[in-house]
Amino acid sequence: xxxMHNPDPDIYLPNNGRAGCGARPVDVDHLYRDPDVPLPVRLxxxxxxxxxxxxxxxxxxxxxxxxxxxxxxxxxxxxLMPTFAPxxxxxxxxxxxxxxxxxxxxxxKAVTLTTLSLAERRxxxxxxxxxxxxxxxxxxxxxDWLVTVIETSVQQGLVTRQDFRAAIDEISGI
Numbered sequence: 001x002x003x004m005h006n007p008d009p010d011i012y013l014p015n016n017g018r019a020g021c022g023a024r025p026v027d028v029d030h031l032y033r034d035p036d037v038p039l040p041v042r043l044x045x046x047x048x049x050x051x052x053x054x055x056x057x058x059x060x061x062x063x064x065x066x067x068x069x070x071x072x073x074x075x076x077x078x079x080l081m082p083t084f085a086p087x088x089x090x091x092x093x094x095x096x097x098x099x100x101x102x103x104x105x106x107x108x109k110a111v112t113l114t115t116l117s118l119a120e121r122r123x124x125x126x127x128x129x130x131x132x133x134x135x136x137x138x139x140x141x142x143x144d145w146l147v148t149v150i151e152t153s154v155q156q157g158l159v160t161r162q163d164f165r166a167a168i169d170e171i172s173g174i
C-alpha cells in the first residue's frame with residue numbers, strides 16, 4: 001500500500017481528517033461489490049456554487065458497480081468530503097473517508113479518465129487512502145488532492161499522462 005513519508009503536521013491533517021468527525025459515511029459496498037472486470041473510471045465535476053468559479057467545483061473519481069432496485073446507478077467513489085462538525089481541526093475541513101460505494105450523485109460533467117481492472121482499482125483506492133489531506137488554508141481544495149491522487153497513479157502506471165491531462169483539461173473549467 002502506498003505511504004506518504006511523514007507528512008508535515010503543520011500542513012496536513014492527521015488520520016486524513018477523520019478524528020473527532022463521527023462515524024464513517026454510509027457505504028453500501030456489502031450490497032454492491034466491485035466486479036472483477038475492467039471498468040471505465042471517470043473524473044466527475046459537480047458545480048456546487050452559483051458563483052461559477054471553477055475552483056468551487058467538487059471533483060471525484062468514480063466507476064459504476066451496479067444499479068439499485070429502483071434503477072438508480074450505484075458507484076464506487078473516491079473524493080474528499082467536507083466536514084462541518086466541531087472537531088480538533090475546526091468545524092470546516094475536508095476528510096478522506098476512503099473509497100465509498102453509494103448511489104450516483106448529481107454531477108455537472110463526467111469524463112472517462114481510464115479503464116482499470118479490479119486489481120488496478122484497488123491500487124487506485126490505496127493511493128487515495130495514502131494521500132494526505134491538508135489543513136484548511138483557504139486555497140487548497142479537493143481538486144488539488146484529486147490531482148495528487150491521479151499524478152501518483154500516473155507515476156505508478158495506472159493512468160497515462162496523456163489521459164490525465166485530457167481529463168483535467170476537460171473538467172477544469174466547470
